[in-house]
Amino acid sequence: MNEVLDDIDRRIVVATQGGLPVVAEPYRAVAESLGLAPGVVMARLQALLDRGAIRRIGVVPNHYAIGYVANGMSVWDVEDDRADEIGAWLGTREAVTHCYRRPRHRPMWNFNLFAMVHGRSRAEVADLVATLHEGMEACFPGACRTLAILYSNRIYKKTGLRIAA
Amino acid sequence: MSGLPMVEALLQSPAPLDDLDRAIINALQGGFPICERPFAVAAGQLGIGEAELLARVDVLMARKVLTRFGPLFQIERLGGAFCLAAMAVPGDRLEAVAAQVNAFPQVAHNYGRDHTLNLWFVLATETPAGVAEAVAVIEAATGYPVFSFPKEKEYFVDMRLRA
Numbered sequence: 001m002n003e004v005l006d007d008i009d010r011r012i013v014v015a016t017q018g019g020l021p022v023v024a025e026p027y028r029a030v031a032e033s034l035g036l037a038p039g040v041v042m043a044r045l046q047a048l049l050d051r052g053a054i055r056r057i058g059v060v061p062n063h064y065a066i067g068y069v070a071n072g073m074s075v076w077d078v079e080d081d082r083a084d085e086i087g088a089w090l091g092t093r094e095a096v097t098h099c100y101r102r103p104r105h106r107p108m109w110n111f112n113l114f115a116m117v118h119g120r121s122r123a124e125v126a127d128l129v130a131t132l133h134e135g136m137e138a139c140f141p142g143a144c145r146t147l148a149i150l151y152s153n154r155i156y157k158k159t160g161l162r163i164a165a
Numbered sequence: 166m167s168g169l170p171m172v173e174a175l176l177q178s179p180a181p182l183d184d185l186d187r188a189i190i191n192a193l194q195g196g197f198p199i200c201e202r203p204f205a206v207a208a209g210q211l212g213i214g215e216a217e218l219l220a221r222v223d224v225l226m227a228r229k230v231l232t233r234f235g236p237l238f239q240i241e242r243l244g245g246a247f248c249l250a251a252m253a254v255p256g257d258r259l260e261a262v263a264a265q266v267n268a269f270p271q272v273a274h275n276y277g278r279d280h281t282l283n284l285w286f287v288l289a290t291e292t293p294a295g296v297a298e299a300v301a302v303i304e305a306a307t308g309y310p311v312f313s314f315p316k317e318k319e320y321f322v323d324m325r326l327r328a
Contacts, residue, residue, distance in 0.1 A: 004244045013243065019235035022222050024204055024215060042199050045236060049199070053242040055322075056195035059222065060233040066182070066190060066328040073278065073285070084318065091321025098322040102249065102314040109282065109312065114249075118326055150285070154277035156263040157286070158232070 004053075008036070012044050020057075068118040072125040072149040074132065075111035077104075082143045083112055089139060090115045095128040111148065122151055182230065182328065185213070189221055190231070190328035246293040247273075249314040250300060251282040252307070259283060262307050269306075271299040282312065 005013065011034055020026040027045070031038040048054045063071065078086050083101050090113060091099035099115040115132070119125035129149055136144055182190075188211060198206045208218035225231045240247055254262045259277065266272055266286055275286040288299045300311045 004242070013238060016235050017238060019233050022219060022226060022234060024202055024219065026203065027199065028201065038201065042201075046199050048236070048238075051242065052239055054236040055239050057197040057199070057236045058195045058234070059190060059193040059197075059225075059231045060237070060324075061190050061194070061326065061328060062229055062232045063326060065228070065230040066187075066326065068326055087318060087320040096321065097324050097326070099320040100316040101318040101320070102316055105312050108253070114314075148280070150278040150280045150282075152276045152278055154263075155275075156277065156284075157267045157272060157275040159273055 070122045076113040077145045187328040194325040248296040252284045
């Protein structure tokens with residue numbers, strides 16, 4: 001990562017990747033722990049945000065705790081030459097929190113579009129995906145050959161990114 | 166006034182999430198200010214005081230309603246790589262293999278899912294080459310093939326959910 005992060009950036013990333021302290025002056029607290037001026041930490045974080053190295057700063061709720069107990073990875077086998085327009089369309093649907101095109105692994109795996117859908121029950125996720133399918137058929141008739149919903153049944157691990165100090 | 170008595174009072178409260186908790190969760194999922202007193206600014210936008218917002222966030226973290234507060238890094242923009250991967254593990258081996266997979270620091274998330282490919286995990290590595298290395302060591306450690314699903318195209322990402 002050395003070519004994109006200088007030493008100060010890297011120290012700030014390492015110090016904040018586990019989170020910021022919940023105190024009135026969190027950036028000052030980080031700066032003091034690193035022996036830097038608060039203004040330097042704030043300017044570096046702003047620059048990382050501006051260039052997209054930080055997606056956002058804020059809180060991440062536990063989906064289960066706020067009621068989204070069902071999480072379905074909807075996967076779609078769509079014609080390759082229409083995958084991008086369908087993916088772009090899927091990504092704009094309100095129910096979808098992230099949407100990607102990924103490789104197939106035939107014959108084990110024939111799906112090429114992945115769209116994550118969160119809901120308050122599996123039935124709600126199934127309804128949301130059925131609505132997505134209807135909309136897709138209306139906009140791109142016949143392009144989707146099959147779809148499936150892979151519900152999560154267990155979280156074995158969930159941590160953020162960790163880069164070495 | 167110290168925030169501590171307020172934190173203790175809220176922790177003892179049996180109530181689930183009230184309207185203010187939900188407003189805080191919805192407002193703070195992005196755009197947290199970068200300034201000397203960011204909680205004071207965010208609290209002002211919510212119409213509450215800095216101490217109350219700090220206490221609420223403290224309690225929501227302690228109750229694990231919030232799993233994180235801070236910057237969310239985009240690892241590819243830091244020179245690293247993310248890759249979704251999956252394995253098909255016999256049911257009676259799933260717990261043991263999931264634990265083996267979890268033990269690798271490159272594994273950021275690991276979920277069980279209902280499918281022949283029943284273990285799905287995200288590799289986060291400091292270099293793009295690290296993904297293939299991680300796949301190889303996980304295959305060697307577990308004895309099962311790892312199917313990798315690198316993103317070929319990202320259409321949309323916004324993980325924010327309304328509380």
